[in-house]
Amino acid sequence: MFEREPNIDIVFRNGLKNLEVLPPADVWDNIPPMPVRHSRLRVISAIAAGVAALVSLSLLATWYVRNSSTPVLLSEAAAPGSDARVISFEIPGASPVTRPEEARISNLVSSAAASESEGQPAITLITDEPSVIIASADLTAPRELNEAPVKVLPDDITVIAAGRFAGPDEVLMASLPELPAGKAEQRFIVGASLSPAMGFSQAGQNGRLAELINSEKSRPAYSTGVSVGYKISDRLTIHSGIGLSSIGQTINDINVYAGLADFYAVKSNYLYSVETASGLILAGNTDLYLTDSKDRVGTLIQANMADPSKYLLKQVGSDIQQVFRYLELPVMLRYKFLDRKVDLNLSGGFAYGFLVDNSAYTGEGSDVVRVGHTEGVNTFNLSSQVGFGMEYSITQKVTFNLEPVFRYYVTPLSEISGSLYKPYSLGFYSGFFFKF
Amino acid sequence: MAKDKDIIDGCLSGSRRDQELLYRRYSPRLYAVCLQYSGNTEEARDVLQEGFIKIFENLSHFSHEGSFEGWMRRIIVNTALERYRNRYYLNRVDDIEGVSEPEAEPDTDDFAGLEAYDLLNMIMELPPKYRMVFNLYAIEGYSHKEIGEMMGISEGTSKSNLSRAREILQKKVMILTGVTRRMVNV
Structure with missing residues (x-):
């Protein structure tokens, strides 16, 4: 590195090696704060x-959009502040249902209407307590329910939520279409x-x-x-x-x-x-x-x-x-x-x-x-x-x-x-x- | 005492306290370097200030390989060099080929009594072009080729400047220490 090492060079190099001199006090005040930098990694x-x-x-957004294309949920349809409650329905013998509820319930309603007109038992909505149905888009006002089981007329209901129905199995089974597997x-x-x-x-x-x-x-x-x-x-x-x-x-x-x-x-x-x-x-x-x-x-x-x-x-x-x-x-x-x-x-x-x-x-x-x-x-x-x-x-x-x-x-x-x-x-x- | 790496990390995360800690730890040594290259305290403080701003700006580029102090020193030296180029670039000296080294030198033992401050003052009193070359060659260890590229001068000029700087410094040293006997006798 050094072509030649005259003594004068060595004297100065060694002599100044650890020299420290306090800088003027105001130098630090004139150094601005450094910007925050992040490492490349x-x-x-x-x-x-x-x-x-x-x-x-x-x-996730794609998944949400696909799944939110179903009709309004019952709980969402209820007016804020009302005492409306979600009513659960159960269809015995039917496989767990996720969608499309519209088609299923429409079929169900049609079947129920047909059954009733033919003198067969109608589908019955079972509820344990007084409740309010806001199940139909056609309903303009909530309808009070009594403690007794209530007959649901086909004209009143369209779709809303998966639920629990009681009715003749054969009617339900016949009316429910085969659903594609959720997988x-x-x-x-x-x-x-x-x-x-x-x-x-x-x-x-x-x-x-x-x-x-x-x-x-x-x-x-x-x-x-x-x-x-x-x-x-x-x-x-x-x-x-x-x-x-x-x-x-x-x-x-x-x-x-x-x-x-x-x-x-x-x-x-x-x-x-x-x-x-x-x-x-x-x-x-x-x-x-x-x-x-x-x-x-x-x-x-x-x-x-x-x-x-x-x-x-x-x-x-x-x-x-x-x-x-x-x-x-x-x-x-x-x-x-x-x-x-x-x-x-x-x-x-x-x-x-x-x-x-x-x-x-x-x-x-x-x-x-x-x-x-x-x-x-x-x-x-x-x-x-x-x-x-x-x-x-x-x-x-x-x-x-x-x-x-x-x-x-x-x-x-x-x-x-x-x-x-x-x-x-x-x-x-x-x-x-x-x-x- | 906090480790350099911790202080550097603190600086990088924006801690002003760590920046000051780093400044307080290293500014005395780096200010000595500034004086060595600058010739007067006014210029030296400007170099120190400018150098520390660059150090903080480039701290994220320090790879933790090698000496941190050495890395900072290089920035300070480059800052001093930059100022020199801007200020003294026009005052070139002509190339002088075949400059011979002084034929005889005193032993280093003869200078044992010299204080660091004396040495610093001697360097500061050198003409800028001699001072820069002597510092870069004798203290930092750059070659004449590298010095030529850094200062925008030829290798020959670098050699002649170094030779002249050594000559001046030797005289000053000998005057200060009274070591003239050897030179006369040799």
């Missing part, structure tokens, strides 16, 4: 959360999942890459996110969403020492580099001295300038953790080949990943020391994945999924020395999903 996370929230809200209406699926995973790598024909991979160990990885699905047919579903995945390696047998800055003052952005299968780690923390026995560590410190191995430094780690986090946008197709209480699925698709964190550190727990970052890592990747899943229906709307997934990175994580480094992983996705 935080901004991206906020955007991701926003997108997920928007998607969820849109789907068929549940086309949207929203859920969250989490997957621990383990990564693997292969070096192919590249000897150096193989050497590097052998000196590394995959870190436990994970993938998590929210997913939104749309049921294309009874068996086929398309899924998308947003997630965060983390992968990385432990670079073994790199001895890391701290305290170099006390002996070696530099202006460089990094002093040491470590060659790994995923790229070159640049140790931006210039307080660290790195060394290994496998020729992976390089340095900008020339041998004739300084020898950090002779300094009194503190060892802070014996390996380096290399971590990459991606924001992912998956697109998956899921085919249900067994439709039971426990469904079985096959799935496949792609995930687009955007690098949001690239870090390397050493130490553990509270003693973690940041080393730097990895150069040459692609900021975008595309991975393909296939899975074999089990879906257990806890209720009609809530399911629990467990799905082993194999993932292969189509685009390389990084390019070093002309080698394409493409890891693969095996994970177990599990999570709860809500259908509507």
